[in-house]
Amino acid sequence: MTTRSENRDLWIRRYHPADDSAVRLLCLPHAGGSASFYFPVSRSLSPRIEVLAAQYPGRQDRRMEPCPESIAELADGLLPLLVDEWADRPLALFGHSMGALLAFELAGLLEQRAGIVPVMLFASGRRAPSLLKPEDDVHMLGDEALLSDVKQLAGTDSRVLGDDEVLRMVLPAIRSDYRITELYRPERVHRVSCPVMALVGDHDPKAELDDTRAWQHHTSGAFTMEVFPGGHFYLTEQAPRLITRIDDVLTAVLADR
Secondary structure, eight states: OOOHHHHHHHHEEOSSOOTTOSEEEEEEOOTTOOGGGGHHHHHHHTTTEEEEEEOOTTSGGGTTSOOOSOHHHHHHHHHHHHHHHSOSSOEEEEEETHHHHHHHHHHHHHHHHHOOOOSEEEEESOOOTTOOOTTTTGGGSOHHHHHHHHHHHTOSOHHHHTOHHHHHHHHHHHHHHHHHHHTOOOSSOSOBSSOEEEEEETTOTTSOHHHHHGGGGGBSSOEEEEEESSSTTHHHHTHHHHHHHHHHHHHHHHHTO
């Protein structure tokens, strides 16, 4: 039987513990991504902001576990841990691409079920949850077409993609994540009350500017949007600027509380 502590360590990675930080930032990875993607963010923001990074089933040290069947399943796995373990100080959420949808789902459930309103929801590289697109069928394509889409977005190092053994390991997780992202419908959460900041690259084929701006319809709180140079993974190219902006935003939000 898995203990609560073991379950916490499976789902949440705390690379740079900061017990005196004023706020926690939970970072939620993109499709095919893992918690380690956010190690540099944690290193840069600690100790002012303690960064938690989610590790989804089906990848890295959790690769033997079944991949999640839905965004809702991921939210249900993380929610009790956040409420029980990490809600003793203000909490902000940052999600990129698939992670933005999960952040939205979590923000709504935290409010509905625990009365916890995140101080900020950073929705990065993803159009508003209510906007469906006819091209949302990449998860049904063959392996080569799926990998072509991943390479086009530059979300996975080409050296890894070229290794057949590694590909066989990561492709199921990538396909599963694409599927739950493309099939996501905001059924349990339609609107949140926390402030939302939408972040997007100016050449992101997955998140056009007008579609990203539509996040404003999913919050009754404040909405802002910032556009960075770059494509879907602008956040790797613009990491120093983005990290500074997150720091500034959370500092300002806490000062107003």
